[in-house]
Amino acid sequence: MEKLISWDQIMDQSLKVPGMKIVRTEFLIQAFGAYGNTHLLDNQRPIDLYGEDVIHKIAGDITTKHLRLTTATSTVAGIPGGLAMFGTIPADLGQFYVHILVLAQKLGYIYGWPDLLDENKNVTEGTRNVLTLFVGVMFGAQTANKAISEVGKSFAIQVGKRLPQQALTKTVYYPVVKEVGKWIGIKITKDIFAKGVGKVIPLVGGAVSGGITYISFNAMSKKLQKHLHKEMLLLPKTTVNNFYNDISEDTDYEHINTENKNRIEDLELLSIQACINMAKIDFDLDPAEIDFISSMIEESGLTTDEKMTLLENLRSMDLFKIDFTQLKENELYSIALIENLAAVMHADSVIKPAEKIYFHKVISELGFTKEQMSDYLVLPADEE
Template structure:
């Protein structure tokens, strides 16, 4: 598969997983209850959690989300035992889909916490427009300067509108569709290059599982930390 096609297939496979569809209202209501009154929660849902939470509280909730998804990813041995040439296959392996499913779920949770709108459309699905926005944030998590520049340019272009509405507005209208596709291609190339290292665990009997868990941890945790650091910088 070509790099762009590889990421598109990976993204589509991950989005289909049930746990990837995060309800903004349900998530925020649950996370804010220990800190906020019902009136404050209503304000957060209608506007932004930043209006009612301190920086310390935002950090605590965000770090809790990161720890939860990191633990689940490692426990399920995401990226475990993958053959080095998986990207040549017609379908995306379940472990890869699971890994990026947790990436997408965490992106949504952190963005909701930092004031973004629900990424799901009126049918409670993640459509193509919103998938493109998520692609840019996956790029941020993987250290792409182009993705950071794309998000920064997009928020600047929409300066007159609420940033939290970006997922519902769509990228095509503002000329950022091609940027998302370029980042998708970059991610696909990176997936191809990194896949061999991720498959090493299977080649080592008995040691394979812990090696795979370690590789997963040192892949997922830094990605999550990069996204949180970026969102903190936007406060």
């Protein structure tokens, strides 16, 4: 695998662009201005005030606007010398994710999510984590789909409040967000390597870039729109009376964190051990696999001694004996593990027979069927 592009780096660069921070009420008042009752949007979701057809139209119009903008910019960026570098990231990639992140915020608000910014209209760690999950949904990460569904049930109906800023930083979801971020980085890296050849052909490169951008952006936005729409319909109608009875900013996340900390670390350790087994199962430890797993270890919440033990094992050929019972009881972490195992398999762009056998063994122990997880045995290049 080429040097892995960091999703955090892309987000850091994108969030510096003016106009990136979308304030919920301000945006919704403008978007739904033609339909009246916008003064009620402070305390209610758009679906509670307007019909499903209106929601669909507004979401479609907003998506089309950003699709046109990013495609036009990408066509120019694809021509050598067309645009300057976006910090340390190519301009084409940078502008694409600026629109992706802006659209993610807007779709979130249209489909009922609370304000993702703090009281000073600033991006917080909680904001970044929600946006990472939204983009994960766009990339087809089942972990992100599952996490958004669980988080959305707790937060989507408290629309007039802001997202509790500790909600995704001090609970069981936080390690999952980190895994989704890695998944996004891997997908971006492989997509760029597979599709970047058009950039070296003058003039033709611009057309190729614009076409790829149109297809990619359209498919990604539709995935998020479809998922958020489905989740919106599953939630009860919000009223001013029940609006303040949801999770409050005073929720004792510190207590939740203490209560779950050991369990989270156990699940993280188990997941990393399984990925190490996957990397070594074919007796051919690829540098890309080492880099990916080393990153998992470094960014985990494990102790220094535990991290050192894992790194030492990575350099040996011994396999861990793993009991997947704990993971089987947690679907969110099970799916996250499966996606991590797939990332290890895909790291060297070749899926070996031994890797496939180990993958099937793990998914079986987690209670999934081969048919349910067959997509993970398809390399990105085969998806075109």
